[in-house]
Amino acid sequence: MIPPRPKTTEGRGTVLRFARAFRRDLLSALPERLYRAWMAEFRSPMIHSFVCNDPALVRLILKDRPQDFPKSNRLRAGLAPLLGESVFVTNGDQWAAQRRIIDPAFEGGRLRDILPAILAAADAAVGRLKPGEQDIEPECSHAAADVIVRALFSMPIEQDIAAQVFRAFRAHQDAQPLVNLAALIPWPRRLPRPHSRRTRRTAATIRGLIAAMVATRMQAIRDGCAPDDLATRIMTTPDPQTSRRFTASEMVDQVAIFFLAGHETSASALGWALWLLAAHPDWQDRVATEAAALTPDMESIAALRITRAVFRETLRLYPPVPMMVREAAQPVTMRGRSVPKGAQLILSPWHLHRHSRLWDQPDVFDPGRWLGSGGRPGGRDAFMPFSSGPRACPGAGFAMIEGVAMLARIVGAFHLRTGTVAPVPVARLTVRGRDGIMIHLAPRTLAPNLRPGPADRLTMPAAPTRKAPVGP
Numbered sequence: 001m002i003p004p005r006p007k008t009t010e011g012r013g014t015v016l017r018f019a020r021a022f023r024r025d026l027l028s029a030l031p032e033r034l035y036r037a038w039m040a041e042f043r044s045p046m047i048h049s050f051v052c053n054d055p056a057l058v059r060l061i062l063k064d065r066p067q068d069f070p071k072s073n074r075l076r077a078g079l080a081p082l083l084g085e086s087v088f089v090t091n092g093d094q095w096a097a098q099r100r101i102i103d104p105a106f107e108g109g110r111l112r113d114i115l116p117a118i119l120a121a122a123d124a125a126v127g128r129l130k131p132g133e134q135d136i137e138p139e140c141s142h143a144a145a146d147v148i149v150r151a152l153f154s155m156p157i158e159q160d161i162a163a164q165v166f167r168a169f170r171a172h173q174d175a176q177p178l179v180n181l182a183a184l185i186p187w188p189r190r191l192p193r194p195h196s197r198r199t200r201r202t203a204a205t206i207r208g209l210i211a212a213m214v215a216t217r218m219q220a221i222r223d224g225c226a227p228d229d230l231a232t233r234i235m236t237t238p239d240p241q242t243s244r245r246f247t248a249s250e251m252v253d254q255v256a257i258f259f260l261a262g263h264e265t266s267a268s269a270l271g272w273a274l275w276l277l278a279a280h281p282d283w284q285d286r287v288a289t290e291a292a293a294l295t296p297d298m299e300s301i302a303a304l305r306i307t308r309a310v311f312r313e314t315l316r317l318y319p320p321v322p323m324m325v326r327e328a329a330q331p332v333t334m335r336g337r338s339v340p341k342g343a344q345l346i347l348s349p350w351h352l353h354r355h356s357r358l359w360d361q362p363d364v365f366d367p368g369r370w371l372g373s374g375g376r377p378g379g380r381d382a383f384m385p386f387s388s389g390p391r392a393c394p395g396a397g398f399a400m401i402e403g404v405a406m407l408a409r410i411v412g413a414f415h416l417r418t419g420t421v422a423p424v425p426v427a428r429l430t431v432r433g434r435d436g437i438m439i440h441l442a443p444r445t446l447a448p449n450l451r452p453g454p455a456d457r458l459t460m461p462a463a464p465t466r467k468a469p470v471g472p
């Protein structure tokens with residue numbers, strides 16, 4: 001069975017019709033030929049952009065000369081109400097300094113410390129899930145938000161202020177789908193602006209709540225009683241080049257992007273992974289068998305080979321971030337075409353991951369391709385769910401552990417069947433089901449020797465505390 005793919009067109013029609021379709025859903029608005037083209041140009045009086053699918057171009061833009069292809073100021077302006085000057089939107093020296101502070105918190109060794117938070121959130125998710133048919137997306141969002149809040153601030157999502165942040169994020173999404181990726185791409189001025197007044201208001205609410213969490217944490221660090229979690233690590237790490245630390249307001253920007261980038265993306269991936277397993281009972285059984293052996297340590301997570309292959313294959317078929325945009329800082333020639341200064345370069349994991357010249361049976365769900373037992377993988381530069389080069393996702397290692405652990409815990413506890421309606425992928429801020437993702441859950445009965453015992457059910461351990469200077 002071929003997992004759902006949006007219906008596409010051959011891209012003919014008026015610019016305005018294309019623009020409207022584009023705004024409704026990027027994936028179905030873009031033409032079918034992008035699944036086989038190396039490069040495509042879209043030109044109108046107001047939009048001049050190039051989709052770059054050739055792995056050599058992707059390498060050039062993201063890895064070899066990233067300074068010549070920055071994020072655009074429109075992106076920055078578009079996301080400013082919520083994200084301020086966060087690492088996601090800045091460029092140049094400002095961006096580099098932010099990454100020097102953030103990256104150490106996500107380094108390999110540190111991820112071990114995050115595992116208890118992930119498993120506690122996974123157990124909480126299993127506890128909340130009810131048997132029967134349901135749209136799994138809201139639960140995936142809840143679970144992913146729980147992971148990020150536990151990892152950042154050592155509190156479950158249900159706790160007071162964290163719950164308010166989560167509710168405010170939901171209101172923000174409902175207020176205005178900026179949430180449609182198309183809003184990030186240069187847009188004819190005649191079409192509606194991406195923010196409404198309500199969007200600005202909900203963004204201000206979120207930032208106010210995050211500011212309160214940051215202020216409380218700064219005080220706890222000063223008092224020497226702050227838990228040693230991601231927030232404390234980032235707030236106490238100086239830039240190794242300048243010794244400067246994030247100010248409180250800079251930290252609000254970063255927490256906003258961690259929350260948004262860290263929970264929307266993981267929720268998207270988890271929802272699709274669960275649906276793909278529901279649709280492929282053979283792979284589901286193999287994941288369930290692996291999951292039965294899961295113990296709460298990194299070695300055990302590392303041993304989940306099949307589950308990891310399933311999660312990778314999900315990221316290939318439904319990359320949560322389907323497209324990224326960069327701007328040409330100067331004129332450049334690509335594959336013999338002139339790309340003018342200011343042109344938008346669209347890097348599309350969605351098309352790259354399903355490109356017919358890069359992958360065997362690109363639309364087929366085949367985790368075996370990651371285990372050496374299935375179709376040929378598409379090659380290093382044809383798979384980039386986390387982007388690549390210096391601007392690649394700092395949370396990639398975190399997200400892989402989270403995705404694998406969540407899948408193992410949920411599939412270990414429930415048997416999944418596809419719901420009555422197949423999901424339709426659409427690009428909002430991440431790839432989501434247009435009408436949700438319907439799955440039927442039934443408790444899984446395991447042989448008594450395979451049931452997780454009380455020792456495997458984790459709660460948040462009391463985190464060690466850390467005292468260190470804060471502020472610039």
Ligand code: HEM
Binds near residue numbers: 087088099262263390
């Ligand atoms: C399955 C989960 C995830 C996926 C697929 C994903 C994917 C991505 C991608 C593609 C980018 C690059 C976007 C661009 O250049 O336009 C990115 C950036 C980013 N991600 Fe993730 N991400 C995931 C989870 C996370 C998590 C868990 C965190 C944090 C806890 C995180 C934090 C960030 C940040 C801060 C950036 C901006 C980096 C920069 O611009 O320098 N992400 N992510």
